[in-house]
Amino acid sequence: MFFENFKLALKSMWTNKMRTFLSLLGIVIGVGSVVAILNLGQSANDSIMESMEVGGLDMVNVIPSGWSREATFDEEFSQNFLVNIMGIKDVVATVSSTANVRYGQERLSTSISGVTSDFFEVNKLSLLDGEFFTATDNINRRQVVILGSDVAEELFPAGGAVGKYISIFRTQSKRYLVLGVLEEKDATLGASYNNGIFIPFNTYIQRFRKTSQVSSYTIQVEDGFDATKVADDIDEYLSSITDSDTYTIFSPAQLVDMANQIMTTFSSFLAAIAAISLLVGGIGIMNIMLVSVVERTREIGIRKALGATPKVIRGQFLVESITLTITGGLIGILFGWLISYLIVQYAGWALHFSWLAVILAMAFSTFVGVFFGWYPAMKASKLDPIQALSYE
Amino acid sequence: MSDAVIKLINVRRFYLVGDFVVKALDGVTLTINKGSFTAIMGPSGSGKSTIMNLIGCLDTATSGYIEIDGELTNDLNESELAFIRNQKIGFVFQQFNLLGRLNALENVMTPMVYANYSSRERRDRAEEMLIKVGLKDRMKHLPNELSGGQKQRVAIARALVNNPAILLADEPTGALDSKTGDQIMTLFESLNDEGKTIVFVTHDRALGMRCKEQVYIHDGRIADQDVFRKF
Ligand SMILES: Nc1ncnc2c1ncn2[C@@H]1O[C@H](COP(=O)(O)OP(=O)(O)O)[C@@H](O)[C@H]1O
Ligand SMILES: [Mg+2]
Numbered sequence: 001m002f003f004e005n006f007k008l009a010l011k012s013m014w015t016n017k018m019r020t021f022l023s024l025l026g027i028v029i030g031v032g033s034v035v036a037i038l039n040l041g042q043s044a045n046d047s048i049m050e051s052m053e054v055g056g057l058d059m060v061n062v063i064p065s066g067w068s069r070e071a072t073f074d075e076e077f078s079q080n081f082l083v084n085i086m087g088i089k090d091v092v093a094t095v096s097s098t099a100n101v102r103y104g105q106e107r108l109s110t111s112i113s114g115v116t117s118d119f120f121e122v123n124k125l126s127l128l129d130g131e132f133f134t135a136t137d138n139i140n141r142r143q144v145v146i147l148g149s150d151v152a153e154e155l156f157p158a159g160g161a162v163g164k165y166i167s168i169f170r171t172q173s174k175r176y177l178v179l180g181v182l183e184e185k186d187a188t189l190g191a192s193y194n195n196g197i198f199i200p201f202n203t204y205i206q207r208f209r210k211t212s213q214v215s216s217y218t219i220q221v222e223d224g225f226d227a228t229k230v231a232d233d234i235d236e237y238l239s240s241i242t243d244s245d246t247y248t249i250f251s252p253a254q255l256v257d258m259a260n261q262i263m264t265t266f267s268s269f270l271a272a273i274a275a276i277s278l279l280v281g282g283i284g285i286m287n288i289m290l291v292s293v294v295e296r297t298r299e300i301g302i303r304k305a306l307g308a309t310p311k312v313i314r315g316q317f318l319v320e321s322i323t324l325t326i327t328g329g330l331i332g333i334l335f336g337w338l339i340s341y342l343i344v345q346y347a348g349w350a351l352h353f354s355w356l357a358v359i360l361a362m363a364f365s366t367f368v369g370v371f372f373g374w375y376p377a378m379k380a381s382k383l384d385p386i387q388a389l390s391y392e
Numbered sequence: 393m394s395d396a397v398i399k400l401i402n403v404r405r406f407y408l409v410g411d412f413v414v415k416a417l418d419g420v421t422l423t424i425n426k427g428s429f430t431a432i433m434g435p436s437g438s439g440k441s442t443i444m445n446l447i448g449c450l451d452t453a454t455s456g457y458i459e460i461d462g463e464l465t466n467d468l469n470e471s472e473l474a475f476i477r478n479q480k481i482g483f484v485f486q487q488f489n490l491l492g493r494l495n496a497l498e499n500v501m502t503p504m505v506y507a508n509y510s511s512r513e514r515r516d517r518a519e520e521m522l523i524k525v526g527l528k529d530r531m532k533h534l535p536n537e538l539s540g541g542q543k544q545r546v547a548i549a550r551a552l553v554n555n556p557a558i559l560l561a562d563e564p565t566g567a568l569d570s571k572t573g574d575q576i577m578t579l580f581e582s583l584n585d586e587g588k589t590i591v592f593v594t595h596d597r598a599l600g601m602r603c604k605e606q607v608y609i610h611d612g613r614i615a616d617q618d619v620f621r622k623f
Contacts, residue, residue, distance in 0.1 A: 004505050011493055302489045305450060306550070307478020307506040309471040385450045389489065 005316045009323035012292070020324065023288040026281020027328030027368060028335055031361045033274035035336025037267050038357035040343055044263045047349040048256050059122065060231045060251040062217040062238070078217075085233045087225030092119045092218045095204050100169040101197065103155040110151055111196045112168065113215070114204020120146070122220040125193060128152075130162035130180030138200040143207075145176040149184040150194040168197075170208050227253035278364060281328065282372035289321050289376035293383075300380050301388025310381035317380045321373025322366055329365030333358055396459070397557055397589050398424040398447055403456030405442050405612075416442040418612040419456070424591060426557075429584040431603035432593045439612040440593045444562045447591065448481050449473040461557045478506050482551030482559045486566040488543040490535040490550075496522060497531040500550045507554055521549035525579060541572035548579060552588075559583065559590045565599060577602060 013020045078091040096113035117135045119125075133144050145166065152161045165175045176199065185193050199207075219234065221227045231251040238247050293300070300313055308316075336357065344351045405417040417439045424430050432440050445451035446458055449465055452473075458465045461480050465473065477483075490499050500518035509517070522531050525545040535543055544564055551559055561580065565573030577599055584590050584604075594600050608615045 001505060001508070008493075015493070298489075299491055302491060303502070304474065305448070305477060305483050305489070306503045307474050307554075309474040309506075311471065312474075312506060386445055389450075389485070 005319040009320040024328035028332040030277030031332025032335035033270045035357040036339040038354040039340035042352040058221040060219040089222040090220040114201040141203045146198040152181040286372040293380045297391040304385040314377045314381035317377035322369035325365040325369035399459040401457040429604040431600035434609035482556040484561040486563040
């Protein structure tokens with residue numbers, strides 16, 4: 001019986017293709033929005049989780065704008081952060097520029113950074129081989145270097161970088177002992193460690209630049225403190241001691257917050273669209289079903305004469321409206337998937353296909369089918385057989 | 393062999409139209425026996441269809457008793473009436489009343505869908521019935537691809553498919569030319585020969601006379617033949 005009803009429903013949908021399509025638009029848009037919300041929510045979440053793993057959400061970067069002369073590195077300045085702002089574990093200063101490096105016949109131009117020994121820990125970098133330099137190396141201005149994975153691969157295609165000396169040119173050539181090679185790490189928010197090399201901060205100052213202007217401070221936030229809050233505090237503090245645009249403050253956590261905020265706004269927007277479209281779609285279904293009941297008054301009369309009980313007639317029309325809405329739901333799933341695909345492409349996330357979305361979409365469309373199909377189906381089931389049979 | 397399959401006792405069917413009471417049936421008492429072939433005759437508006445609809449459980453009486461195949465139908469609810477229509481009654485209408493979107497075979501299978509036969513049984517029996525009414529090579533045709541006579545044969549096959557106790561035909565030849573009508577009448581006669589109880593409404597005197605019994609109706613009452621002849 002159900003199968004018969006289902007076949008009938010498909011038949012009548014097919015005979016009124018255009019009308020069916022139009023009446024399904026609301027459901028398609030509604031379900032599409034629900035699917036998109038869930039797919040995107042999950043995709044955004046995945047991408048946030050990923051940056052947490054890679055980037056370290058406990059970091060705040062302070063970058064002097066335009067090599068401002070005020071932005072200098074000294075112990076006092078670092079100390080000031082620690083004293084004035086709650087929740088800072090460590091401050092690491094970095095100076096960087098570019099240099100040419102060579103080993104044997106291999107040579108390349110790369111970014112070179114002078115960093116203190118805790119830079120590696122703060123940035124959650126680990127070694128593939130060798131060891132990091134120490135605070136003592138920094139104080140002694142040793143000529144040692146840690147290579148990013150790409151650099152190591154280019155200079156030492158055969159491996160075995162640790163313990164070798166490479167030449168770094170900057171007005172004159174100097175030999176640096178390779179202490180370690182970094183493990184490959186995905187770029188986070190623009191910073192890639194794979195194609196850089198790292199020498200002790202003091203060595204850099206002595207060899208490459210006489211002033212102590214800093215390229216950036218990396219500030220590690222203490223466990224249990226909100227990195228976004230700390231970033232705001234730093235901003236406030238720096239604004240109070242210098243011009244507000246001397247430094248740019250930059251934290252992965254802030255970006256994640258921002259992404260979350262955008263997602264929330266976007267989700268509420270889509271949820272509103274979903275709710276309205278499902279309502280409008282449902283009313284559309286009710287309307288089309290009422291039209292269908294009127295058009296098929298005679299058919300209902302005939303079926304009753306042949307022994308269809310009111311329940312059977314009701315069932316027939318309910319199956320029909322559910323078939324309609326589920327068809328709308330299926331199209332909506334494709335539609336929602338398309339929307340999420342486009343947005344994810346734009347946002348640069350990986351698309352997460354949410355099965356929950358499919359299940360919810362199906363549940364929603366079934367519900368709309370039952371809820372808005374009920375009244376027309378009741379109406380059909382209550383038709384008087386004789387009047388229905390004499391309907392022209 | 394004269395046990396009653398239909399009994400109407402003092403049946404009235406009144407309609408209220410505005411302030412008027414239309415007495416479509418006004419006290420009809422009638423017994424129809426198993427295996428009979430009864431013509432119900434009378435002028436237009438005399439109440440023939442009203443009787444058929446009451447016997448067929450499509451309508452309920454204002455007062456009186458109606459017994460179908462031993463069952464009193466007065467107090468049955470919608471679903472119970474639907475069950476009787478499905479199991480005990482086969483209806484054939486003047487306007488054929490086939491389901492336009494279904495082919496001949498599907499039309500004939502429909503009453504069995506409501507009786508919960510398996511799809512195999514439905515198909516077998518529907519085919520059997522269509523062969524019986526002479527439409528072996530028209531099973532997959534839609535109603536609008538069939539002639540009037542063929543449509544009525546499909547309708548008859550459909551009415552017979554659940555093997556009902558009573559076959560009700562309300563002016564089944566009314567929309568057909570006389571030759572086709574005659575063929576349909578012949579089909580009814582052969583069905584009656586096989587034992588089917590048939591109630592046959594017509595205002596065609598010749599056709600009515602071919603039935604075994606005649607009931608004359610006038611202004612919602614049974615009239616005797618002599619009175620009827622005067623009209
Ligand atoms: N739904 C109705 N409302 C009012 N009057 C009706 C209705 N149905 C039938 N009638 C009246 O009942 C009488 C009998 O009708 P009907 O049984 O259809 O006659 P017949 O089939 O003999 O031509 C007619 O006068 C008709 O107008
Ligand atoms: Mg009539």
